[in-house]
Amino acid sequence: MYRRWLWPGFALPGILWLILLFVVPAYAVVAVGFGTVDPVLLQPVPLWNPADWNTGWLVEVLHRLQPGGTFFGVAVRTIVYVGVALVLSLLVGYPVAYYIARHAGRTKNLLLVLIILPLWISYLMRMLAWVNLLAIDGYVNRFLTYTHVLSEPRDWLGGQSSTVILALVYGYIPYLILPLYAALDRIDRSHLEAARDLGASPWATFRTVTLPLSKAGILGGAVLITLPMFGDYYTPNIVSGAPTTSMLGNQIDFYFHYGGQPTIGAAITVVLAIFLTVLMAYYMWTIHRAARDVPAV
């Protein structure tokens, strides 16, 4: 009916754009990270031919990531922050998603709007809100001293790991709840009724039917939030000024904007990207699979 070349033709502008402004830039990172530094101008010299690649910087970065190296602490800290934030997000997010998907009844639509809302409020705005609340004379301190939980106001914003982790949770948990909700909502009621019919208690039904069936959603949501978290540098900067809470993203940011050594920054980025490849591949596979579940147009 249509000429066969019409469809690739439609796709061409977008593909060209993505090649020029996504693939080429990605290669530029690799070329700089595997490049050299001009000794006079102290500028990075990208090497485009893989045959010329200088693995020196990459090795240097990997070296620094080893125990005892300058990046080791940051790397460990990043993994710990992300891990704890993920666990906390799941602990809070799963019950919320579960309730909305399965028990909410008439309030379901309202709750859906309320949990989708934060996704559209600027991340910066949401962090700003907490900066206000966590100030020395902010509501949090005032409430906690008033109820005598604290004897004096605490400096939440002065380099506290707990603040950073809580900020990460606050910032990213909406991105976890939504896919979790979707997965739980998809579970056919008849499966649960069948389990009950066959003698399973509510808890056993949850454990043996609901939880396994939601595993894909848990995994998907977990990947969805850990990917950006690993690259996050702004959250520690906003809720904690101190270098003692910096994450890997801050290192990259530093070498580009303050340390004047983009090559190291690029090399770290390469390492980070490789580390995240597994997660990214899994995420892409789930999107791809979700799209394939519908009949071909």
Next chain:
Amino acid sequence: MSVAAERPAASISTGERVRGWLRNPWGRPRFLVLVTWTYVVWSIVPVLIAVQFSFNATRSRTVWQGFSGRWYWGDPVDSVWHDPTLRHAALQSLKLGGADVLVATPIGVLLAIGLARWRGWGSRPANFLMLFPLVTPEIVMGVSLLLVFTHVFTFIHTGTIAQILGHVTFSISYVVVIVRGRLFSIGRQYEEAAADLGASPTVALTRVLLPLLTPAIVASAAVVFAISLDDFVISQWLSSGGGTDTVPIVIYGATRAAPLPSTNAIATIMMVLTLLSLALAFLAWRAFTREERRASVATEFGGFTV
């Protein structure tokens, strides 16, 4: 043999109901209700408080001292209206948002249609490529774009053009995902019917497919606008300093220095704009697909039936 007739329990008395609840306050639904609403409050109230403080009468963001519009337009120096930094930032954000919509939406719509129907060998890698920006952490994209403008496309310097190019790059995939969902709902049948009735391929595309895609196009435009307004990382990495700073960048700077309630004010303004555009898109979607919903044609939006 007589059996003592037992009176079946017709209803449970209130006392019994309360006792039942108390005996198990951790009964699942109750516990979940508590957790859920606590989460919702914890999630939204801080933002509401921030909005509230944008109307504070004094410079404090932590002590409420009365309602005032000074941070929006009143204060001759520091209000959003008067402070050139804030005004420029707002304008820059709107500029980027508008440009992003105008460029990313058409490219994305074409890409969505092309990818959905392309059967050749190139379609798989093309699809793969389209998904990549969605999964890439923003800092990686920021680094890569900065380096490409410094070392490859050196005729483009950091600044507005670079920011627009960056925004479009991450926005295209969102358009594709949204439009693709709508394409699957529609299927091929309407274009085939049109061709059957004598419409040339061009007419089938423009007079049948495109009108049917309109809700998705409008929705994706609104989404692109929203994510562009809210973008921080790409805008920051491709910014060339004060004149090209967007609102999120200004907020970022302010939270690390000494924020005034005017920061809250401009953040509030951006938030309202974003939410308005999304609400409009949602309403437009509902309006366009009202007829189809009544005829129970599936109308899925990113996995949710609306």
Next chain:
Amino acid sequence: MGTENGNRGQIELIELRKEFAEVVAVDGIDLDVPGGEFFSLLGPSGCGKTTTLRLIAGFEQPTSGRILLDGGDVAYTPPHKRNVNTVFQNYALFPHLNVFDNVAFGLRRAKRPKAEIAERVGRALELVQLSGYERRKSSQLSGGQQQRVALARALVLNPAVLLLDEPLGALDAKLRKALQIELKALQQEVGITFLYVTHDQEEALTMSDRIAVMSEGHVEQVGTPETVYEEPATVFVADFLGTSNLMDVTVDGADGDGCRVRLGDVVLRAASGATDARGEAKIVIRPEHVELESYGAPGENRVPGMVERTVYLGSADQLVVHLATGDTIQALVRHGRSTLYEQGTPVAAHLPADAIRVLAR
């Protein structure tokens, strides 16, 4: 209405073949449909009937073969240039247009003047008894009404052939029966060729002038409903249309105007079908031709058996009879004669020679 320009709506498929990636959907079929017929393509899902329809409509291009429409090969003509229109399974009414605009769509593409469009749309809607519905949106119509709009939309263009892809599938049984009668009447009134795809054999038998029974990409048999039902050419056709009471036999030799067949220990005379065949074969006999008599009744072609089960069908009884030869057959008995035939009754199944049809393996 009718075909004004003298086109008879004749369709000829010559060695038409369509392959998809791994599957041969249409395996080199030949078909000849003279103009003005109500012609059905009947078969189970996957037999290629819908693909054949789409090839004729132009939504698929054949791998090889020719599609002749009134003598001209249209196999590579795009669909919008063929004088053929389709009624889709899901109607495919444009949701963003109302009834009038839907029906007028093709006329507008042909750039007909406004007055002509208004007049023709009005007549088309009258034809399908939907006058007055012009301003309605398709979502405000019932399934049956939507189907009629789809019909009007296709017929208003005076095609030589109308293709119908299981148009009644989405409707409930009663509505379906009513629309079958309407469609048949419509075809006779309009006079063009209707090419009708269905998997429902009752529907095909009711409506068609002729039927092509299809299976796995090829045509098993073409014939009138009576022919295809009473004289199935192959086992598949016999089995697909109604109950066939298929049995394995050995054909011995000639016997009168038929042949002698051995069903287990019993010898029968079969006078229909491939009576020249010898050796192993199959026979079919329709349930309504099986006559049940009291056990031990004398005569040719009586097989002893026992009534295993009785199913009440409303208008008749369906009896499942287990024969002494080990076969189980179904017999259809009209009311008024069922007193004999309760479960467990020994009977003699009389299989009249003319009703036994021999099919070569």
